[in-house]
Amino acid sequence: MQQQLQELRQQALREIKSIKNLQNLQEWKVRYLGKKGLLTQVLRSMGELPADERPLMGQLVNEVRGALEQELAASEQKIKQLELNNRLNQEWIDVTLPGRRQLPGTEHPLLQVIREIEDIFVGLGFEIAEGPEVETDYYNFEALNLPKDHPARDMQDTFYITEELLMRTHTSPVQARTLERKKPDPLRIICPGRVYRRDEDDATHSHAFNQVEGLVVDKGIRMSDLKGVLLTFARQMFGGEQKIRLRPSFFPFTEPSAEVDVSCIICKGAGCRVCKHTGWLEILGSGMVHPKVLEMGGYDSDVYTGFAFGMGVERIAMLKYGIDDIRHFYVNDVRFLRQFTARR
Template identity: 65%
Template sequence: MKERLEALRTEALQELENVQSPQQLGDLRVKYLGKKGALTEILRGMGGLSAEERPIIGQVANDVRAAIEGVIDAKQEAFQQAETEGRLREETIDVTLPGVRQTAGAIHPLNKVAQEIEDIFTGMGYTIAEGPEVETDFYNFEALNLPKNHPARDMQDSFYVTDDILMRTHTSPVQVRTMKQMNGKPVKVICPGKVYRRDDDDATHSFQFVQVEGLVIDKNIRMSDLKGTLLQFAKQMFGAQTEIRLRPSFFPFTEPSAEVDVTCVKCSGHGCRMCKQTGWLEILGCGMVHPRVLEMGGYDPNEVSGFAFGMGIDRIALLKYGIDDIRHFYTNDIRFLNQFARM
């Protein structure tokens, strides 16, 4: 058995001498030192040795194992060293090369305008309310004085999930939810968020856009309060020289209702192509909350009154920055967005 162990040592060291890769080294470790390796096979025969021979053969086996392991460990270390040196050569950094400049991002123009609007109204004492984008027909239409089959629904044709569930067409449902939560207490909120309508895809319309609506309910709320609020908003958003005018209009959820125009941001009201020589640009709709809407929200229209308004943030951004196509906001064109990084 001693001769077999010595022969195994010689054979193993010769093979290890010619190893060319870590994979080969691993295979030889298993071949000679593994559970089913050559050394283990020889040692299984020690049961037939006498008591005097066992310690002698055991010592020889330990020496053989130590010799093979020593060469394997040395080879493994050499392979690791060679790999490290190769990676250092390949990954060397030339510190004299010019650096790559990291460009700073910027707030998206729609988010920027939304934040400005929120800042203006929170400065007037409003709080911000939010609600789900997938709404029920009741909150989106019926609670806003738009019963089923009402012709005014055609102006807000939407995307339906079921006959009773749809993508909200405005953020007015948040106003209804807020009224119900307040249980007859005064309300002063704005409701920003995404809305969805089946609309023409052109320079001024999109099937999805961002809207913000406002609602105030309390005793003795008047149309003059609404006009003063919107005038203050327009001056802070477009400049102190801005004026507004209200034109009679129709909305099912307000009565009386009005469209609100501001003096043209391009010609300051003198008349130009942008305002079609009128000197005015339409920005939002508003009105006094309809008594039926107050009742649906849990208020007594004989005790309280309120006003509401709604505007498209996209349209405000178009006017504020002089952008000619609403689709620019959603194409993620870095050339377009870079303009706002420099502002």
């Protein structure tokens, strides 16, 4: 048995010197030092030896095990160092190369336009008011002179949650809520926010979009005040000596009502494909606040008058930047969004 142990030791040491990776080294460890390994088999056969020979043989087995374990540790360290050196040679990094430039983040173009609209009107003395997107039928329609079954509701078909709760179709409910709780001194607010309608998604329509509406109420407010405010807005938003025109229209919550056009920012009013050769581009709707709306808000319509207007943010952005499809704002195309970096 002593000779068997010596041969086992020599065989194991000879094999381990040719091992070049950790996987083969683990297989060597299992074969010689594992619970069912060759050295364990020799140890179990010691029961066949005479009692006086067992201590000597046990000592010899332990010496062989110690030598193999020592060689195992040395080989493992050597192989790990070799593998590390190989990885360093294959995966080296040239620290002298310039780093990748991190592009700065920026606001979404629609948010940029909203901020610009807010800045213009805050500079004119307006306050910013907000309200819920899930609105009641009363504030979305009835408080704005749109009683139930009014035919004008068809123009603002929306998403109903219950018979009395819906996704708001405009930010005008914020105006109605503000009229109820705040008396004019004077009252000047704009209401930016997201609105929802059951429109088909195409190049110029979306089922969800952004609006900014404005409201002014005080004594002696006239249509000329509305025109002056909108002219100032158009010139600050689109630049130059822009002109505006008011065309008669109909909105249930204003009387008289008007669509507002701005002189074409492309052809400067000369006529082109963008403005359909009219020289004008429609930007918003407006009008004098209907007396019934004032009265439902708790105002005496014989004493107070006011004007209101509403614009689609996407419409303003498309005109300002020459964008031909509203869907570009929502597809998260980085190539499109990067065009608006640091515009403000």
